[in-house]
Amino acid sequence: MALRSLRGLLSPSSASVRIATPIASVSRRHATTRAAPARPSASAASTPAASSPNSSTPTPASSSNPISSHQDLSEATNGEPGGTTPGENWAISFAGMSVQPFDSRIADVLEAPIKEEDVEIKPDGLLYLPxxxxxxxxxxxxxxxxxxxxxxxxxxxxxxxxxxxxxxxxxxxxxxxxxxxxxxxxxxxxxxxxxxxxxxxxxxxxxxxxxxHELWTPRWIDNFKSKHCIEVWAENATTGRKRKLWRRKDASPFQYPNKEVRS
Known part of the structure; x- marks a missing residue:
């Protein structure tokens, strides 16, 4: 009887001990879990940290020049040798042809009558403007x-x-x-x-x-030659051959190698 009483008295204490032990263990594990530092995630580890203003690591500067390579330069100049700016390749281009007429001031200058004193004549009778x-x-x-x-x-x-x-x-x-x-x-x-x-x-x-344009008009050519030009006989000083040559009336007579002679 005394032995049973003793067991009854000891049972609660033993139970308390058995219960207390796992509680303490769990408490220790919980404390350890909270104290452990957080591990960085894979995405965070792979993302580079932003550089601070005082960082010494150089960052590539963005180029504002659109021509960044030899190939880009060739494309920008359309293959023109020595070119530095974009432009037409006039070896093949017809850009701007017949887009619109030039203004009236330019047209007046281009189509203005030529001065007769500027027109020259070759010995064979061909009129030309220098x-x-x-x-x-x-x-x-x-x-x-x-x-x-x-x-x-x-x-x-x-x-x-x-x-x-x-x-x-x-x-x-x-x-x-x-x-x-x-x-x-x-x-x-x-x-x-x-x-x-x-x-x-x-x-x-x-x-x-x-x-x-007058130099391409036959009637104007005939009028000019009759008014300002003369056909004369000239003798070659080397061969002695005579032939007719044209010159302006106000020009000096032929001298050498063709000298003017009377027919």
Whole structure:
């Protein structure tokens, strides 16, 4: 009986001990869980931290220049050698052709009658306006720098002739194209003939603008020659051959190698 009483007295204490032990263990685990630092998530670890204003790490600067590579430069200049700004490739372009007429002031300058004292005549009777006169008319119409000749294709060098196609561009607009040509008699004269071919192309292009249109009118040519020109006999000093040559009436007589003689 005494033994049972003793067991009864000890049972609650033992139970208390058994219950207290897991409670303490759980409390310790709970405290450990709350004390552990939070682990960064995978997304947070993969995201770079924003650089502070005082950070020494360099950041790539964004370029404001639209031409950022050699390829971009080539595309911007449309293949023009030495170009630095976007523009037309006048070797193939017809940009601005017949978009609209030039204003009346420009048209008046281009189509103004030529001065008769500026017209020259070749010994074979061909009337012409010196090439510099065409350039001055273009300068008056479009201003210096407002027009230019652009090559279209390579220079063709034949056995005795040089030719090349050129385009006349005025105020950023295609106006006309023509092939200029010039004869040469020695290989050392090819460069000079190339420049003469360019001038020849300019004269032909100006015809589309109406410059010196009188020189393409047969009636005007006949009237001018009868009024300002004369046909004379001249003898070649080397061969002694006589032939008729044209010159202006107000020009000096032929001297050498063809000297004027009486028929």
């Amino acid at each position: 090439e510099i006169k065409y350039r001055r008319i273009l300068n008056r119409a479009f201003g210096p720098g407002g027009w230019g000749l652009a090559p279209r294709g390579e220079t063709n060098v034949g056995a005795k002739i040089v030719s090349r196609e050129w385009a006349l561009v005025c105020l950023g607009r295609f106006v006309a194209t023509a092939r200029g040509e010039q004869e040469y008699f020695d290989p050392s004269g090819v460069a000079t003939a190339s420049e003469a071919a360019k001038s020849n192309a300019l004269v032909r292009c100006c015809k589309d603008l109406g410059i010196a």
